[in-house]
Amino acid sequence: MPELPEVETIANGLHKRVAGDRIESVWLGSKPEPLKSTAAEISSTLQGSRLARVRRVGKHIVFDLASEDLPATRQWIVHLGMTGRLLISTPEDELPKHTHLVARLESGRELRFVDPRRFGRLEVRQNSFTGPGAEPLQISADDFAQLFHRSKAPIKGALLNQKLLHGVGNIYADEALIRAGIRPRRRAHSLTRTELNKLHAALRKVLHAAIKAGGSSISDYVDANGDEGFFQIQHRAYGRGGKPCLTCKTPIKKIVVAGRGTHYCPRCQK
């Protein structure tokens, strides 16, 4: 579900609402799929920890944990997958179907992880988590060009490769490419430096605009406060197959690239 702008919105919202609170106890569901660490590791690490800070790394939500006896080097990492959600609730709120973790907080609230499709992952770590790739909003144009100029993959696939850049998903890959005027099937190494610069700038711009809009709500995405994002009204390619290009009126094409539904303008994108 969530890509960089949505995860950033969720992490910032969670930070505002739960930073400083302490986890008193943890309930874990019986389904093991969402766990990368063992249930015992997750329970023992979270229990008693203070949520010092909540932030985004790539598409991951990172909770920096602190406790009386240990320095703040432990982290709780949450990847939301396609349908994962972190909800702040009261104990009286009905437990949603597909709830996999409930953390009871000192404040009396509960932080719940709900994920119907179970593509999300929970993990605890001791060391500092830096994510699989580079941050799209921090990387320089030079380093950005370096990442892609040797890859034979279609540029759309390369943008989705989290080991290169982390945080870009299907929506923002399509939205960056249409804004940069580049076809999704172009081999990454075939892009000129001018095109890579345009793509770097377009990606930064679209991600910043989407963060400002609170992300894209396609079906059920809501942030930590339950509010919808509204960047979807600014989509030019994603979800607009058959509809006229906002620049030239040519119908937007929908194809499959790197196994993902891909939308582009056959006239504006070269």
Add this chain to the structure above:
DNA sequence: ATACCGACCTGTCAGC
């Protein structure tokens, strides 16, 4: 090493 492709899951929606 690189790049496709199915698998992993549930829910929703279109079409019959």
Add this chain to the structure above:
DNA sequence: TGCTGACAGGTCGGTA
């Protein structure tokens, strides 16, 4: 109304 199949914001592992 109800069934079937396609599709969905992501990632991983196997295979070519």
